[in-house]
Amino acid sequence: MILVLGGTGEARRLAGELPDVISSLAGRVRTPRLPPGEVRVGGFGGPEGLRKWLRDNKIDAVIDATHPFAARMTATAARVTAEEDLPFVVLRRPGWTQGPGDDWRWVDSVASAALSLTAERVFLTTGREELFEFVGLGNWFLARSVEPPEPPVPQRLHVVLDRGPFTVEGELALMREHNIQALVTKDSGGEMTAAKLTAARELGIPVVIVRRPPLPDGVVTVSSVDEAVSWVRGIGAV
Template identity: 60%
Template sequence: MSAVLILGGTAEARALAAELHDAGRPVVSSLAGRVARPRLPAGEVRIGGFGGPDRLAAWLRDHEIAAVVDATHPFAARISASAAHAAPAAGVPLVRLERPGWTARPGDDWHRVATLDDAAATVARLGARRVFLTSGRQGLPAFAGLDAPWFLIRCVDPPDCALPPRSEVLLDRGPYGLDGERALLDRHAIDVLVTKDSGGDHTAPKLDAARERGIPVVVVDRPPRPGVPTVTTVAAAVEWLQ
């Protein structure tokens, strides 16, 4: 039986790999390798990029892959674009598994922006004094020029890039609970939260805590995605594969 390639790294990707593996379906999960100690899914795992869409197409043909599930992070735009080109070129079916984005609820004070640079400008416009920055370490240079606010930067691995001059790094990995997020906001006197619209339940409690505290939230919208078939649940992805 030919294998399914899961472009992964997300909780949904791991859940899908586990379900396919338990059902006896060969599965290969591909991780970008940006996290030092990733949570490994069931089945075969490869780490690192493919070298562009043409090489990915060749890899799909060489390994006789039956189908591709793009279950990467909503902000991993490059690999999604590569898969959208490579899968049709190799004659392999492709589906995107993407969790729905977050929706503002009554009481939220959200400021939606298109880019991290826009988020930094919004932080300055809001006159933030103490910012909880949860947008990932790769986007930290966008905030490096802000010297007025103090930043609490939460990420999985230590950042190796320019940081805001007044900042503290908190190394932690979700999922996070509401009580913990409340305590974090209170302990550090946070007055603005910055996040990407990652969606899902694992990191959503910070939004609930910010709503309770009346804290403005700067939300970076997801980048545009290629027009490929898309499902929003692991069950729907399994059904598509069947």
């Protein structure tokens, strides 16, 4: 049995291509897109909870296909699987690459992104759980999330509830409608939400991008679903 730590499009695809898979979702979204097959929702209760769950469910290997910024879950899984001598791989889609005409400013955290802002009207796509980092700032913010954010949030905030994939035309219309002067995002990678970067380039808008957190030392990584499937076959788990 293989445990896929999911929540991404890659995780959903992986669950459909491998037999004997249990997909685990963090449960932060009330109506997630569910992968095929068996699914569990919610946290494990820290390292010891994950350890017990892996043993109780006789897991043979773990694939971490979580969001590139789910650093705590990745660190916990890497530690526990190493201690339990379980095969472990991290599936991470490649990050975005800056191209001609892009005005990107890299920072190490959402907090650093907040401190760097000079534009008056800012489009935030960093996730609803980190809007508190922008509390106390005088900027006007447009935030997009799947579900409504909970306080604390910036005083001057307009929220758009939406879920990708997004189009360049849609992103251009949204940014023009709200007279956006800067975009803040994370280096999530992938095509599902990349349209905002193209729209920002076409509008000449600077983009503040949060770098990905580093992966734990020594973990095996793959960058595609096909590579993850090959890894599973290579260790003899299917």
